[in-house]
Amino acid sequence: MSKYLLNKFLYTVDRDPDLVERYRDDPAGTVEWWERTLGPSLLNCHSGEATTWLAFTDEERGALAAHDHVALFALGAHPFLTLTLFIAMFERDHTEPLAYQKRYGELLGHFSLPYPDIAT
Template sequence: MSKYLLNKFLFTVDRDPLLVERYREDPAELVAWWESTMANDLLNCHSGENTTWLAFTDEERDALIARDQVRLFEFGAHPFLTLTLFIAVFERDNTEPLEYQKAYGASLAHVTRPYPDIAT
């Protein structure tokens, strides 16, 4: 399991409106594409520098495809990264102010301290 890779996915997808739309429309396609093309690029480095060993576990991949913020949090994904990406993905489907944010908080209400480690 790689908290770094989960957080990298959330961070990079959230910062690109085209990737957000692809994740909204077809999460399985985007996760597969991202893992095969971007997972091993080094973040904030010059092009051409990469690694070869990073990959999602089946459980991580399934949680990303399902857009399951509870499982992602349990795996150690940073809650601010999931929240900001999922606001971009889901908020426009809601009619009440802060409706998604409240639902996000409620979905994690069962989590008690100590929280999962979100350090990478």
């Protein structure tokens, strides 16, 4: 498991409006594509290089594909990265102001200190 790789995915997708839409519409396909093509190039990896930190675990891949911010937080994804990305993807589906942000927080409400380690 690489929290750095997980957070790098969230960060890079959030910074590109086209990737935000692609991830919203085809999460599993976007995760697979990013892990195979964009991720290694962003990390300055040479082709043919293989190490475990250059690949998501099945659990990480599944949480990303499911847009599961609670599971991502438990895996060590930084909550600010998931929040900003998921606001870009899902806030438009809510009519009440801050409805998505409130729901995001409610779903993380069962966590107590100490929180999962989000350091990379």
